[in-house]
Amino acid sequence: TVVTDGPNFKKKIEILETQKHKLDSGFGYLEVKAFVVKPKWRVKLIMKRKMDILIANNQLKGEAFLDEIDGKNPLFIATIATTETGKIPGLSAAGANPDFTDFTPPADAELLLLGKCKSIQGVPITPDGIPTPALITLSALRLADIPVVIANAGVKVKPQVPYIELGGNSGRDIRTGDSVDNVEEVIERAKTAGEQLAKTSDYLVIGESIPGGT
Secondary structure, eight states, rough: OOOEOOOSEEEEEEEEEEEEEEEEEEEEEEEEEEEEEEEEEEEEEEEEEEEEEEESSHHHHHHHHHHHTEEEEEEEEEEEEEEEGSSSTTOOOOOSSGGGGGTTTHHHHHHHHHHSSSSSSSSOTTTTBBBTHHHHHHHHHHTOOOOOEEEEOSSOOSSSOEEEEEEOOOOOGGGGGGOHHHHHHHHHHHHHHHHHHHGGGSSEEEEEOOOTOO
16 A cells, blocks of 8 residues: 655555565565555556666666666766856756856756755755755765766866866857867767776766756
8 A cells, every 4th residue: 555645635545456576685576557546546557666666668678777787886977067058048947047057067066976065055946946856866876875976078167076077168059050169079088987987887877967958
């Protein structure tokens, strides 16, 4: 029985039928075939959970990937950069206002390594006041005890934590047609850094904090 709780509802879910249940190294594996949402209606579905991860769409590839990394030790690389493109009104929500986006990547980097920001007070927020998703990343990394490396691909405001310098500059507005300098050189440096970092762990997990870059 699972109780779900949200801002507008609270419902009791009873699992009616499961196909598999296996415990391995503390991780659960559960396939739910049917459940009831009380007191309203019955819902049928097939949902797979493995290593506490829900698999959607391509189930076979998802399971194969999780099997491949099961029991291995990752290294998380957070790539940070800024661009003038991110300051185009309405394009990025990675800051209380467009000019603040210069501070979001270094603040996110500091949050991941220190648990707090040094470049700004508090944490980065969206124009609507929603805090940075780096808080979720921080929680996951600490829960799984995964080490973190920051890679600077080109920021205006340098983070006040150690980082790998890839030699990139902050990008200009993409509408100019000439927004990034020495692209090939930065890519080659990133490849070199990645090859060396890959020798320190079983696999790499790469994330980014680049307003307007997604």
